[in-house]
Amino acid sequence: xxxxxxxxxxxxxxxxxxxxxxxxxxxxxxxxxxxxxxxxxxxxxxxxxxxxxxxxxxxxxxxxxxxxxxxxxxxxxxxxxxxxxxxxxxxxxxxxxxxxxxxxxxxxxxxxxxxxxxxxxxxxxxxxxxxxxxxxxxxxxxxxxxxxxxxxxxxxxxxxxxxxxxxxxxxxxxxxxxxxxxxxxxxxxxxxxxxxxxxxxxxxxxxxxxxxxxxxxxxxxxxxxxxxxxxxxxxxxxxxxxxxxxxxxxxxxxxxxxxxxxxxxxxxxxxxxxxxxxxxxxxxxxxxxxxxxxxxxxxxxxxxxxxxxxxxxxxxxxxxxxxxxxxxxxxxxxxxxxxxxxxxxxxxxxxxxxxxxxxxxxxxxxxxxxxxxxxxxxxxxxxxxxxxxxxxxxxxxxxxxxxxxxxxxxxxxxxxxxxxxxxxxxxxxxxxxxxxxxxxxxxxxxxxxxxxxxxxxxxxxxxxxxxxxxxxxxxxxxxxxxxxxxxxxxxxxxxxxxxxxxxxxxxxxxxxxxxxxxxxxxxxxxxxxxxxxxxxxxxxxxxxxxxxxxxxxxxxxxxxxxxxxxxxxxxxxxxxxxxxxxxxxxxxxxxxxxxxxxxxxxxxxxxxxxxxxxxxxxxxxxxxxxxxxxxxxxxxxxxxxxxxxxxxxxxxxxxxxxxxxxxxxxxxxxxxxxxxxxxxxxxxxxxxxxxxxxxxxxxxxxxxxxxxxxxxxxxxxxxxxxxxxxxxxxxxxxxxxxxxxxx
Numbered sequence: 001x002x003x004x005x006x007x008x009x010x011x012x013x014x015x016x017x018x019x020x021x022x023x024x025x026x027x028x029x030x031x032x033x034x035x036x037x038x039x040x041x042x043x044x045x046x047x048x049x050x051x052x053x054x055x056x057x058x059x060x061x062x063x064x065x066x067x068x069x070x071x072x073x074x075x076x077x078x079x080x081x082x083x084x085x086x087x088x089x090x091x092x093x094x095x096x097x098x099x100x101x102x103x104x105x106x107x108x109x110x111x112x113x114x115x116x117x118x119x120x121x122x123x124x125x126x127x128x129x130x131x132x133x134x135x136x137x138x139x140x141x142x143x144x145x146x147x148x149x150x151x152x153x154x155x156x157x158x159x160x161x162x163x164x165x166x167x168x169x170x171x172x173x174x175x176x177x178x179x180x181x182x183x184x185x186x187x188x189x190x191x192x193x194x195x196x197x198x199x200x201x202x203x204x205x206x207x208x209x210x211x212x213x214x215x216x217x218x219x220x221x222x223x224x225x226x227x228x229x230x231x232x233x234x235x236x237x238x239x240x241x242x243x244x245x246x247x248x249x250x251x252x253x254x255x256x257x258x259x260x261x262x263x264x265x266x267x268x269x270x271x272x273x274x275x276x277x278x279x280x281x282x283x284x285x286x287x288x289x290x291x292x293x294x295x296x297x298x299x300x301x302x303x304x305x306x307x308x309x310x311x312x313x314x315x316x317x318x319x320x321x322x323x324x325x326x327x328x329x330x331x332x333x334x335x336x337x338x339x340x341x342x343x344x345x346x347x348x349x350x351x352x353x354x355x356x357x358x359x360x361x362x363x364x365x366x367x368x369x370x371x372x373x374x375x376x377x378x379x380x381x382x383x384x385x386x387x388x389x390x391x392x393x394x395x396x397x398x399x400x401x402x403x404x405x406x407x408x409x410x411x412x413x414x415x416x417x418x419x420x421x422x423x424x425x426x427x428x429x430x431x432x433x434x435x436x437x438x439x440x441x442x443x444x445x446x447x448x449x450x451x452x453x454x455x456x457x458x459x460x461x462x463x464x465x466x467x468x469x470x471x472x473x474x475x476x477x478x479x480x481x482x483x484x485x486x487x488x489x490x491x492x493x494x495x496x497x498x499x500x501x502x503x504x505x506x507x508x509x510x511x512x513x514x515x516x517x518x519x520x521x522x523x524x525x526x527x528x529x530x531x532x533x534x535x536x537x538x539x540x541x542x543x544x545x546x547x548x549x550x551x552x553x554x555x556x557x558x559x560x561x562x563x564x565x566x567x568x569x570x571x572x573x574x575x576x577x578x579x580x581x582x583x584x585x586x587x588x589x590x591x592x593x594x595x596x597x598x599x600x601x602x603x604x605x606x607x608x609x610x611x612x613x614x615x616x617x618x619x620x621x622x623x624x625x626x627x628x629x630x631x632x633x634x635x636x637x638x639x640x641x642x643x644x645x646x647x648x649x650x651x652x653x654x655x656x657x658x659x660x661x662x663x664x665x666x667x668x669x670x671x672x673x674x675x676x677x678x679x680x681x682x683x684x685x686x687x688x689x690x691x692x693x694x695x696x697x698x699x700x701x702x703x704x705x706x707x708x709x710x711x712x713x714x715x716x717x718x719x720x721x722x723x724x725x726x727x728x729x730x731x732x733x734x735x736x737x738x739x740x741x742x743x
């Protein structure tokens with residue numbers, strides 16, 4: 001690198017970046033070489049390109065894909081694989097390398113990715129924070145530079161950078177109104193002394209220190225590479241002799257493969273070929289978002305969802321370590337630790353081979369009238385003009401419409417075979433597929449008759465006025481049906497869309513695709529509570545009630561030609577017991593889910609039908625002992641809801657309360673007498689103060705006061721005994737009530 005070049009975008013650094021980008025593009029595998037059908041030619045092309053073609057792909061619904069590359073190497077060779085930078089962590093987590101002919105896997109190497117901040121921090125000049133020219137020159141303090149200005153070049157060592165307030169450009173000296181602006185100056189120590197240069201006057205500068213200039217350009221290159229490094233190379237070094245078969249497998253993120261279905265209902269329940277059997281067609285939607293073509297690869301689609309996560313294994317991880325002072329405690333003796341026991345680490349076994357194709361039977365296709373000829377026609381060659389053949393013109397010269405039989409007979413055959421591999425279900429494509437980079441494909445994976453029954457489904461929470469037209473689908477195929485949308489065709493006509501979750505083999509599902517406008521619904525809620533038992537528990541009434549909740553459904557079928565099989569969904573209340581119509585079992589046909597009951601109801605054409613659903617539960621409520629009068633208790637006793645013992649206990653409680661009340665009345669009477677005496681005594685005392693003590697009146701009043709005082713003392717002493725009696729009776733009442741338990 002030319003260190004004497006100016007700092008303004010060095011041409012050598014730009015050329016280096018372009019060269020690196022060109023070399024990365026050179027590693028991309030050639031699609032033409034991978035697509036060669038001959039194995040020897042493909043292996044030779046792979047060796048020439050330094051990579052391996054993709055042979056097998058397994059896609060999972062958890063958002064990952066398993067990729068198997070296979071080919072041949074000769075002698076000691078390095079195999080280079082290219083990945084997007086976002087895929088490196090998954091590849092490092094799951095990479096497997098197999099040399100099947102006795103060779104040796106020496107190492108798997110890849111370019112390290114130190115954090116950019118740490119990489120920039122390792123250079124002598126820090127540029128990670130996008131420094132200004134003044135800041136950059138300040139960081140070059142002590143370094144020799146040559147600065148070019150409009151007045152010439154100045155060479156010297158950077159001494160410092162300072163900010164001064166100077167007159168704004170364009171102002172005249174001595175003008176008192178001139179504005180002052182902050183301007184950065186770089187101070188250089190030159191051979192002739194210190195010289196200051198305003199930063200706005202600097203056109204360019206050169207770094208005379210060759211090593212420092214190289215370091216600065218390396219930092220710039222690191223910044224450029226951090227933006228350009230999208231494709232990463234992983235190199236596998238293999239050692240051995242002769243031609244050998246090798247395989248490389250890994251997992252990385254891929255789009256979730258999806259399914260969509262077409263359900264063709266028979267034109268009538270008994271008038272179409274196959275009776276009441278519907279036809280189900282399934283398609284898999286696969287997306288190749290990688291930068292490589294998938295050419296003639298074996299493709300498998302797995303319905304399982306293995307646990308998958310991301311972990312940053314590519315970027316080096318540095319832990320913050322505390323700074324510990326040097327120990328200065330004298331006389332510390334070394335400690336000899338005792339040996340411990342631990343289980344031995346098992347030796348690594350051989351790498352697991354790539355999964356074999358799953359054994360599965362070919363799917364059986366529904367038998368249809370007529371025989372297929374070599375051209376795929378029914379009962380003759382295509383274009384024979386036979387009535388009913390797809391695409392044949394009618395008498396008016398127009399093309400006839402497609403029938404339900406046509407849609408079933410001429411649909412694409414399944415290109416996949418379904419089966420179980422371990423505990424997971426997968427579709428294995430019967431033939432290799434080719435999907436170009438950044439392209440998607442729809443692949444037929446299912447074409448089979450399936451059990452289905454036309455039903456109308458009513459759920460008040462969905463629509464209160466009409467049920468939905470639907471199908472009770474039974475998966476009597478040998479394949480699992482995965483979640484996805486279903487386009488429903490009623491005969492040859494499009495009827496609506498539906499959606500299903502995963503349906504295992506032999507399982508049933510409801511799907512609704514349209515509103516059944518011919519059936520109207522009215523509902524009436526049921527909400528009642530009946531007292532069944534009353535008893536006393538620890539001084540309180542425990543009232544037991546039977547609470548009923550439900551709905552009366554009234555259906556009216558306006559269709560005068562066709563009856564209906566209704567399935568009524570009713571909310572299943574936790575803790576409640578179904579009492580009407582009956583409990584779910586196989587005989588009644590009633591089903592239950594986690595949140596719903598499903599009741600079947602047959603309704604003839606032009607007729608009405610009703611359904612009453614009741615759920616009940618027992619509730620117990622604790623109510624205060626004074627909440628009910630004797631009239632209510634007597635009525636409940638007559639109805640058998642409480643026992644005579646409860647009545648007797650209540651009467652005894654009332655007797656004890658009356659005794660307390662009587663004792664309280666005695667105290668109140670004594671208090672009234674005391675209050676009267678004290679008031680009279682106060683009145684007489686006031687009169688005595690105005691009389692002569694030697695008069696008879698004074699003496700008579702004094703005698704009366706003394707008599708009243710004795711009466712007050714006697715009543716006060718009696719009141720204490722009366723209050724004690726009240727407290728005694730009240731305590732006995734409280735104890736009786738608190739301990740009262742009567743069934």
